[in-house]
Amino acid sequence: MVMADKLLIKDCRLLGENGVCNPLRDIVVTNGAIATINDCGQAPPPGADILEGKGRLLLPGLINTHCHSPMILFRGLADDLPLMTWLNEYIFPAEARLVNAEMAYLCGRLAGVEMLLTGITTVADAYFHAEDAARGLIEAGMRVVSAQGIIDFPAPGVPDPDKNIAAAAEFLSAFKPSDLATPAIFCHSPYTCGPETLKKAKALARSSGCLFFIHLAETEAELTIIKKEHDSSPGRYLNDLRILDRDTVLVHCVHLDDEEIRIIAENGAAISICPRSNMKLASGIAPVDKFLDAGIRVGLGTDSAASNNALDILLEMDMAAKSMKTARDNAAILPARDAFAMATTGGADCLGLGEEIGRIEAGMRADMIIIDTDSPSLTPQYHGHSLLTYSACGRDVTDVIVNGRVVIKDRVPTLVNIDTVMAAVHKLSRTAFPYQPPGPRSRG
Amino acid sequence: MVMADKLLIKDCRLLGENGVCNPLRDIVVTNGAIATINDCGQAPPPGADILEGKGRLLLPGLINTHCHSPMILFRGLADDLPLMTWLNEYIFPAEARLVNAEMAYLCGRLAGVEMLLTGITTVADAYFHAEDAARGLIEAGMRVVSAQGIIDFPAPGVPDPDKNIAAAAEFLSAFKPSDLATPAIFCHSPYTCGPETLKKAKALARSSGCLFFIHLAETEAELTIIKKEHDSSPGRYLNDLRILDRDTVLVHCVHLDDEEIRIIAENGAAISICPRSNMKLASGIAPVDKFLDAGIRVGLGTDSAASNNALDILLEMDMAAKSMKTARDNAAILPARDAFAMATTGGADCLGLGEEIGRIEAGMRADMIIIDTDSPSLTPQYHGHSLLTYSACGRDVTDVIVNGRVVIKDRVPTLVNIDTVMAAVHKLSRTAFPYQPPGPRSRG
Numbered sequence: 019m020v021m022a023d024k025l026l027i028k029d030c031r032l033l034g035e036n037g038v039c040n041p042l043r044d045i046v047v048t049n050g051a052i053a054t055i056n057d058c059g060q061a062p063p064p065g066a067d068i069l070e071g072k073g074r075l076l077l078p079g080l081i082n083t084h085c086h087s088p089m090i091l092f093r094g095l096a097d098d099l100p101l102m103t104w105l106n107e108y109i110f111p112a113e114a115r116l117v118n119a120e121m122a123y124l125c126g127r128l129a130g131v132e133m134l135l136t137g138i139t140t141v142a143d144a145y146f147h148a149e150d151a152a153r154g155l156i157e158a159g160m161r162v163v164s165a166q167g168i169i170d171f172p173a174p175g176v177p178d179p180d181k182n183i184a185a186a187a188e189f190l191s192a193f194k195p196s197d198l199a200t201p202a203i204f205c206h207s208p209y210t211c212g213p214e215t216l217k218k219a220k221a222l223a224r225s226s227g228c229l230f231f232i233h234l235a236e237t238e239a240e241l242t243i244i245k246k247e248h249d250s251s252p253g254r255y256l257n258d259l260r261i262l263d264r265d266t267v268l269v270h271c272v273h274l275d276d277e278e279i280r281i282i283a284e285n286g287a288a289i290s291i292c293p294r295s296n297m298k299l300a301s302g303i304a305p306v307d308k309f310l311d312a313g314i315r316v317g318l319g320t321d322s323a324a325s326n327n328a329l330d331i332l333l334e335m336d337m338a339a340k341s342m343k344t345a346r347d348n349a350a351i352l353p354a355r356d357a358f359a360m361a362t363t364g365g366a367d368c369l370g371l372g373e374e375i376g377r378i379e380a381g382m383r384a385d386m387i388i389i390d391t392d393s394p395s396l397t398p399q400y401h402g403h404s405l406l407t408y409s410a411c412g413r414d415v416t417d418v419i420v421n422g423r424v425v426i427k428d429r430v431p432t433l434v435n436i437d438t439v440m441a442a443v444h445k446l447s448r449t450a451f452p453y454q455p456p457g458p459r460s461r462g
Numbered sequence: 463m464v465m466a467d468k469l470l471i472k473d474c475r476l477l478g479e480n481g482v483c484n485p486l487r488d489i490v491v492t493n494g495a496i497a498t499i500n501d502c503g504q505a506p507p508p509g510a511d512i513l514e515g516k517g518r519l520l521l522p523g524l525i526n527t528h529c530h531s532p533m534i535l536f537r538g539l540a541d542d543l544p545l546m547t548w549l550n551e552y553i554f555p556a557e558a559r560l561v562n563a564e565m566a567y568l569c570g571r572l573a574g575v576e577m578l579l580t581g582i583t584t585v586a587d588a589y590f591h592a593e594d595a596a597r598g599l600i601e602a603g604m605r606v607v608s609a610q611g612i613i614d615f616p617a618p619g620v621p622d623p624d625k626n627i628a629a630a631a632e633f634l635s636a637f638k639p640s641d642l643a644t645p646a647i648f649c650h651s652p653y654t655c656g657p658e659t660l661k662k663a664k665a666l667a668r669s670s671g672c673l674f675f676i677h678l679a680e681t682e683a684e685l686t687i688i689k690k691e692h693d694s695s696p697g698r699y700l701n702d703l704r705i706l707d708r709d710t711v712l713v714h715c716v717h718l719d720d721e722e723i724r725i726i727a728e729n730g731a732a733i734s735i736c737p738r739s740n741m742k743l744a745s746g747i748a749p750v751d752k753f754l755d756a757g758i759r760v761g762l763g764t765d766s767a768a769s770n771n772a773l774d775i776l777l778e779m780d781m782a783a784k785s786m787k788t789a790r791d792n793a794a795i796l797p798a799r800d801a802f803a804m805a806t807t808g809g810a811d812c813l814g815l816g817e818e819i820g821r822i823e824a825g826m827r828a829d830m831i832i833i834d835t836d837s838p839s840l841t842p843q844y845h846g847h848s849l850l851t852y853s854a855c856g857r858d859v860t861d862v863i864v865n866g867r868v869v870i871k872d873r874v875p876t877l878v879n880i881d882t883v884m885a886a887v888h889k890l891s892r893t894a895f896p897y898q899p900p901g902p903r904s905r906g
Contacts, residue, residue, distance in 0.1 A: 450844070
């Protein structure tokens with residue numbers, strides 16, 4: 019993969035721990051990593067590309083710890099429906115009809131560009147045809163943890179569920195890891211995968227040394243199923259199956275009790291919360307304050323574009339903070355700094371990448387974004403974390419660097435012809451079945 | 463005021479009731495009103511300015527039914543604090559020190575531009591020095607209902623609370639109503655205005671034929687105060703004072719019981735809900751489904767930029783829908799169409815302007831916005847209301863027309879030098895006192 023040998027970023031501001039945005043003279047990037055900060059003086063290193071920061075705010079690339087990129091095709095296909103109606107009558111049939119390798123690759127590119135444009139540089143993506151979606155995401159310029167889906171039902175690319183573990187093993191062995199991509203395993207949930215599947219999938223992930231993702235405790239309905247089928251609760255059940263360890267990422271975790279949170283913390287598993295998806299689907303508000311108090315690594319996820327319906331981690335920061343304040347009747351809880359941490363260092367730690375991404379420091383991979391704060395919506399400016407969490411959104415991002423390469427420049431993707439990709443997705447979307455949304459004031 | 467005698471808007475798409483975006487060949491605007499739709503043929507009317515729609519989406523201008531424009535100076539000054547600490551230790555002292563006529567005018571211009579850039583064409587603004595804030599808002603190009611604040615404490619511009627009604631009367635008599643501006647009265651709340659003040663203020667509004675705004679039932683703390691001081695609840699208390707009628711707009715209304723909602727509906731008062739402010743300040747979630755079921759006119763409000771911290775009605779639409787779904791454990795409740803209606807026709811009805819703004823129809827005032835839907839974040843497109851509510855945000859607005867005048871063109875304000883305004887606000891913000899936000903993982 020071609021990347022700039024040397025990149026000089028000039029004239030930015032850098033967000034400090036205390037929320038103050040300090041002037042930053044220069045950052046030199048070599049071989050995809052941050053080489054020096056404020057150390058090159060006035061003269062650019064010979065042969066370096068130059069990115070003018072224009073006094074804008076330089077941040078670590080944002081990290082999306084949960085997405086299903088190909089589902090971008092279903093964004094807005096059927097909204098405002100009860101979760102089970104939405105899934106069973108619209109999403110599952112649409113997936114059965116429309117998801118294939120080519121679609122996953124196409125939608126991976128679209129989702130990749132959308133995420134880069136909103137400042138997301140790393141995504142943990144979980145779906146079927148994961149290798150094709152990852153190809154699209156990487157082509158757009160993203161860093162990807164690509165998790166192949168496992169479910170005990172016929173699935174896109176895996177028509178025979180008896181072969182779901184074998185298909186995942188094949189995915190892992192065929193995957194070519196790179197600077198930008200690592201493979202992983204994604205079991206859909208404890209109610210759509212039987213205990214043997216869960217154990218085999220985790221064993222496969224362990225033997226491959228890769229991450230294991232699973233939707234957990236997303237809805238009240240899931241609690242009822244796990245109680246009925248296993249006389250347990252989602253967190254305890256996974257613990258009994260010996261699934262929880264530092265390489266497991268639990269997604270959603272809306273409905274966990276205090277003891278389950280303690281168990282998860284003791285086992286060192288990480289959590290990805292998806293506040294906007296959980297609210298749109300009326301699943302609830304995850305007790306993220308308790309996760310953080312317990313010392314659990316927590317990252318933010320957008321979930322799919324069909325769920326929320328935007329791939330924008332800055333909006334997730336806002337919603338994480340606002341929803342937690344509402345849930346606790348306490349405006350002081352989950353301050354902006356915590357939201358920002360979840361979107362950067364927290365997300366990196368969650369994915370086991372805390373030594374590589376999430377911070378702007380010499381030696382870290384060069385994943386960085388530039389935000390244009392020179393706008394009425396971001397005026398005045400007192401505290402950087404607050405500004406980013408409550409006033410900024412992904413549309414304020416102007417430039418994006420992943421692994422040292424400028425993949426968005428002045429809001430334009432540099433690697434993908436986005437018009438071609440959008441046109442292809444529009445065309446494919448016209449083959450989706452018609453759906454009539456509920457009328458005004460209908461109450462479901 | 464100068465405005466285009468004739469404006470031709472070409473080549474847009476128009477959102478239909480069914481959510482479909484249909485091609486629109488042309489709209490002709492004359493004298494600030496919509497003259498014809500799809501009726502001018504290929505040739506532009508002689509002398510008309512032409513606005514190329516580029517196939518983008520044309521919408522009615524969005525309506526912000528509650529704002530305190532000058533408080534934009536305090537955006538992000540002190541976040542993540544308990545409501546009473548925030549108010550008493552930061553906002554009230556900052557207001558006492560920094561609010562004056564010049565500041566209100568300056569911040570009115572900044573807030574006006576921010577709102578126009580996010581597609582808000584009409585604002586109901588409520589504050590002290592209301593005439594100065596309104597001057598700034600109008601200069602930016604907005605349509606304004608400008609409400610002078612009344613509170614039984616010393617306030618900016620009204621140091622002697624005994625003269626608060628007189629000051630409001632003076633404001634009303636000095637205000638020069640125009641095509642773009644009407645005056646109104648804003649009593650801060652039933653716990654900061656005594657019963658005599660409330661009655662006198664409403665009598666003044668009645669005698670002037672203007673709207674009367676009041677914060678109502680925003681917090682649990684307010685319920686406790688009204689119970690203790692008046693052995694009542696906020697809605698009943700206002701009803702007993704004969705404050706509720708079709709010219710009263712009740713703001714927030716988070717904590718109303720079913721009987722209060724019935725009383726409000728029977729009296730024909732309108733409600734402005736501010737979902738993002740209420741969540742950030744941990745006030746709760748207003749039962750907007752019940753308001754709509756009761757037939758109450760409901761509009762959306764941003765509240766001040768210090769409360770939420772963005773003046774963006776598209777984000778309020780998203781939050782109104784998501785928060786209500788969460789509050790009711792029902793993903794089908796408050797569908798996107800309802801959210802869109804509250805931002806347009808609902809807001810217009812709420813302000814008594816339903817025959818003038820909120821819809822794109824011949825004869826209506828020409829308040830319209832254009833949204834660029836040609837972006838990855840808005841791809842694909844199935845249903846317009848869903849796209850706008852869940853995927854769009856104010857940053858997608860490209861052009862804004864108020865009363866027939868193009869006030870934002872290609873994302874640039876046409877009437878105000880925004881760089882000058884932003885520089886002045888930045889300078890003023892540096893005189894605000896320093897405040898250190900809580901550190902990571904502080905829990906208040």
